Amino acid sequence: MADAELAKVVEALLFLAPEAVTAAELAEACEASEDDVREALEALRSRCEGGGLVLREIGGGFALASSPLAEGAARRLLAKPRTPPLTQAQAETLAIVAYLQPVSRPEIARIRGVSSESAVTTLGERGLIEESGRTRFGASTYRTTALFEKLFGLAGLDQLPDPAQFDPTPEQEGELRERLLKAGEQRVE
Amino acid sequence: MADAELAKVVEALLFLAPEAVTAAELAEACEASEDDVREALEALRSRCEGGGLVLREIGGGFALASSPLAEGAARRLLAKPRTPPLTQAQAETLAIVAYLQPVSRPEIARIRGVSSESAVTTLGERGLIEESGRTRFGASTYRTTALFEKLFGLAGLDQLPDPAQFDPTPEQEGELRERLLKAGEQRVE
Amino acid sequence: MNVAQLDLDLDVFAGPFDLLMAVVLRRDIDLLEVDLAEVVLAYLDHLDREGELDLESATEFLVLIAALLELKSRLMLPDESDDELELGQEEAAEELLARLLEYTRYRGAAESLVDRLGDAQGFLYRSAPLPPDLRRVSLELASQAYQAQSLAEAIGDLLAEPIAPDVSHIRQTVSLERRLRALRAVLDRRQSFDFDEVFGDEDRLTQAVTLFALLEMHRRGEATWRQKETFGSIEITKATPLAVVQEAPADG
Numbered sequence: 001m002a003d004a005e006l007a008k009v010v011e012a013l014l015f016l017a018p019e020a021v022t023a024a025e026l027a028e029a030c031e032a033s034e035d036d037v038r039e040a041l042e043a044l045r046s047r048c049e050g051g052g053l054v055l056r057e058i059g060g061g062f063a064l065a066s067s068p069l070a071e072g073a074a075r076r077l078l079a080k081p082r083t084p085p086l087t088q089a090q091a092e093t094l095a096i097v098a099y100l101q102p103v104s105r106p107e108i109a110r111i112r113g114v115s116s117e118s119a120v121t122t123l124g125e126r127g128l129i130e131e132s133g134r135t136r137f138g139a140s141t142y143r144t145t146a147l148f149e150k151l152f153g154l155a156g157l158d159q160l161p162d163p164a165q166f167d168p169t170p171e172q173e174g175e176l177r178e179r180l181l182k183a184g185e186q187r188v189e
Numbered sequence: 190m191a192d193a194e195l196a197k198v199v200e201a202l203l204f205l206a207p208e209a210v211t212a213a214e215l216a217e218a219c220e221a222s223e224d225d226v227r228e229a230l231e232a233l234r235s236r237c238e239g240g241g242l243v244l245r246e247i248g249g250g251f252a253l254a255s256s257p258l259a260e261g262a263a264r265r266l267l268a269k270p271r272t273p274p275l276t277q278a279q280a281e282t283l284a285i286v287a288y289l290q291p292v293s294r295p296e297i298a299r300i301r302g303v304s305s306e307s308a309v310t311t312l313g314e315r316g317l318i319e320e321s322g323r324t325r326f327g328a329s330t331y332r333t334t335a336l337f338e339k340l341f342g343l344a345g346l347d348q349l350p351d352p353a354q355f356d357p358t359p360e361q362e363g364e365l366r367e368r369l370l371k372a373g374e375q376r377v378e
Numbered sequence: 379m380n381v382a383q384l385d386l387d388l389d390v391f392a393g394p395f396d397l398l399m400a401v402v403l404r405r406d407i408d409l410l411e412v413d414l415a416e417v418v419l420a421y422l423d424h425l426d427r428e429g430e431l432d433l434e435s436a437t438e439f440l441v442l443i444a445a446l447l448e449l450k451s452r453l454m455l456p457d458e459s460d461d462e463l464e465l466g467q468e469e470a471a472e473e474l475l476a477r478l479l480e481y482t483r484y485r486g487a488a489e490s491l492v493d494r495l496g497d498a499q500g501f502l503y504r505s506a507p508l509p510p511d512l513r514r515v516s517l518e519l520a521s522q523a524y525q526a527q528s529l530a531e532a533i534g535d536l537l538a539e540p541i542a543p544d545v546s547h548i549r550q551t552v553s554l555e556r557r558l559r560a561l562r563a564v565l566d567r568r569q570s571f572d573f574d575e576v577f578g579d580e581d582r583l584t585q586a587v588t589l590f591a592l593l594e595m596h597r598r599g600e601a602t603w604r605q606k607e608t609f610g611s612i613e614i615t616k617a618t619p620l621a622v623v624q625e626a627p628a629d630g
Contacts, residue, residue, distance in 0.1 A: 005258065012241035012259030013266050015204070018506035021266065029266035051236060052200030065509075069194065070201030077202055077210065077218035078508060079516045083523035089320045095532035111536060114329065118316065127515050146517060152529070153522035161526050166534025176533070183539045187327050205508060243501060257500025271499055280488035288487060300480055327540030341491065342498035355486025357479060366475050 006032055007040040011047070011064075020061030081147060082126060093119040094128060098148070098160055100177050102132045102141035111180045113187035195221055196229040196236070200253075203233075209250030209339065248338035249345050272315075272340075282308040283317060287337070288352050291321040291330035552584050557591040565601060565616040573603075573612035 009030050014021060023041065027034040041062060045055045052067045066074060086094065093116050096108050108116045120142065123129045128151065132143040144157070154160065164170065172179060198219055203210060212230065216223040230251060234244045241256045255263055264270060275283065282305045285297050297305045309331065312318045317340070321332040333346070343349065357365065564576055577588050592614065595601040603614045 008241035008256060009259040009262050010241070012255035012502075013263055015242055015253070016255050016263050016267060016502055016504055018504075025266065029262045031262075047240060052197035052202075053204055064204070066201035066205050067197060070198040070205075073198050073202055073218045073220075074205055074512055076220075077214060078205060078512045080519045081515045081523075086524070086528075087319050088322045091528060091532045092536060095529040096536070098529050099533055113327075114320070118313075118319070147515065147520055150517060150520045151523050152526045153524075154526055159526070161530040163530040163533040163537070166531050166537075168534060168538040180533070180536055183537055186539050204504065205512070207505070207508070245501060252503060254501035254503050260500045260502065263502050269502075275488075275492055275495065277485075277488065280492050281484055284484045284487035284491050287491070288484070300484055302477065302481060323535070327538075339503070340498060341494050342501065343494075350487075350490060352483050352487050355483050355490070357482050362475075362479060365478060366471070 003036070003039065003043070006030060006036055007043040007047070010037060010040040011044050014044070014055070014062055014064040015053075017063065020056075020058040020063040022061045026062070081151065083151060087119070089114075089116060089119040090123060092116075094123055094144075094148075096180070097123070097129050097142050098144050098157070099163065100180070101143040101157075104135050104139040104141045106139055107181070108142075111184040113184050192225070192228065192232070195219060195225055196232040199226065199229045200233050200236075203244075203251060203253045206252070208335070209247040209252040211250045215251070245342065246344040248335050248343065252339075276308070278303075278305065278308040279312055281305075283312055283333075283337075286312070286318050286331050287333050287346070287349060290332035292332075293324050293328045293330045295328060297331075552587040554587055554591055554594070557584070557588045558594065561588065561591055561595060561601070561614075565614070568616075570613060570615040573614060 010026055013026060013029060023034050023037045026032075026041075027037045030037060032040075041055065048055050048064075052070055053064045054067050056063050056065050089112070092112055093108055096111055097103055100107070105116065105120055108120065120129070124131075124142075127145055127147045129142045129148065130145050131140045133141050135141055148154075149156065163176070169179075174182075199215055202215060202218060212223050212226050215221075215230075216226045219226060221229075230244065237244050237253075241259050243254050243256050245252050245254050278301075281301055282297055285300055286292055289296070294305065294309055297309065309318070313320075313331075316334055316336040318331045318337065319334050320329045322330045324330060337343075338345070356362075564571055573588075573592075577585055580588070592601065592603055592612075596603065599617055601614055601617055603612050605612045
């Protein structure tokens with residue numbers, strides 16, 4: 001591998017690696033000698049001076065990190081909750097958790113008529129729901145978070161709007177949970 | 190913020206951000222105008238040319254990626270094989286969802302002439318498609334995800350080629366018709 | 379010509395349209411020479427091996443192969459069909475053509491997507507946890523981004539019970555198994571009975587399937603039946619285990 005190309009590959013590898021990588025590991029991945037890799041690392045170090053990344057040596061390995069001068073902007077960008085529009089699966093899952101909490105994954109799946117793993121995971125990652133315990137069968141149960149209330153402009157869970165106004169079958173009797181489960185089972189059939 | 194510094198901060202932010210970031214989000218985080226951010230992105234793009242990273246436009250936002258020339262070394266280092274290729278059933282189903290979204294399973298089955306349950310399930314599990322709503326008969330409709338745009342390197346769905354270009358030529362269509370009607374024609378002879 | 383000679387690599391076909399396209403478009407193949415039954419069997423075997431055989435896909439496939447069978451049968455039959463049939467034939471071919479063309483479009487789009495994925499796989503994205511000081515989402519920075527109303531709407535959607543699909547166009551089916559049970563139930567109560575007396579009020583399809591079930595019972599030695607004259611009444615008698623009367627059913 002030519003020197004210039006090796007420097008590019010080393011930059012790419014350190015960009016991708018979630019943790020520090022040793023020169024030996026880099027050499028093996030690049031099928032190059034460790035000396036060549038060390039040279040490439042030096043070239044990368046000087047290249048970094050013109051940009052927003054810094055090359056760090058951590059515990060015998062190398063890692064790229066963001067430059068300290070981006071700290072404020074990074075906090076503004078990343079510490080702010082991400083609020084992309086909810087998908088239908090996410091909106092339905094979140095509504096089930098909000099109205100029925102605590103509620104387990106199997107129950108959510110029964111009501112929606114499809115497995116809802118990825119919606120539950122995404123809502124958890126976005127900080128809208130969290131685990132609240134386990135059912136006696138060992139399934140995790142979920143509840144909404146303080147962030148959820150803030151993002152939906154709710155002063156408390158008792159402020160959730162009454163679903164009655166959107167109820168297509170108001171004549172039916174029964175608890176919300178039971179009615180949801182019943183409709184869900186019909187969807188599967 | 191000086192232009193040179195803004196370019197550095199933008200590089201650092203794209204390095205940190207787990208997903209593509211829009212110019213507007215960058216502008217807000219950097220407390221700069223969107224025009225300045227776009228200029229900084231252009232500067233970053235040319236800076237990348239000398240290195241191992243590439244600035245890509247994904248699903249309306251911007252993201253840094255490693256250069257294809259580092260792919261082999263990166264997969265060795267991260268022990269991350271290429272994602273398994275799509276089967277033809279999956280590719281056809283994905284194409285139908287990509288072009289006709291939102292689209293339901295029965296519609297996919299009608300076009301493919303075969304039930305496509307397992308392809309839909311697999312594409313969902315791989316995060317390429319997701320539910321987007323329901324038809325009035327309760328069937329889920331599907332659309333493509335942000336991950337689809339990322340994995341397929343699309344800046345947006347409008348980047349998909351015009352599907353009419355895949356239609357058979359009038360000659361091919363004529364031949365197809367002729368062969369289908371061959372029985373009738375033979376009788377005329 | 380059998381499937382092996384046809385040299386169809388069934389593994390490469392994604393669905394019946396795909397297979398049909400290959401069969402119909404092969405220049406070197408005369409439809410007359412293709413053993414379509416073998417194509418069907420090979421395709422079903424293939425689905426079975428794949429572990430993906432379900433009634434729905436098998437039925438879809440049969441419907442489509444039936445279109446080819448009809449074309450083929452016209453090649454084989456002497457030319458004495460009336461014009462009306464011919465028109466229907468042309469319409470059927472046009473409809474099949476329209477579906478094949480639509481399918482072709484998405485098959486092409488699928489190929490282009492696969493190519494695109496191949497090209498895009500060279501680019502890898504960073505997937506690393508954020509530095510610890512950036513990891514916590516700040517509650518103070520959060521402001522309302524969603525409407526609470528949308529939650530109640532979603533619950534409303536979930537409360538809706540699906541509209542039962544209109545099945546009036548689906549032909550009623552009669553199960554052979556159920557007709558066998560009905561016959562056995564009658565024979566449990568009575569040693570012999572007259573067919574018309576018991577089943578005369580059923581619709582034609584049910585009567586036909588019941589007769590078919592009788593043939594089956596005769597084969598198994600469970601019952602015998604006799605019809606003294608053509609179109610006359612049929613008398614069914616329960617076979618006794620000791621003396622099974624071997625008597626062929628009368629023509630009728």
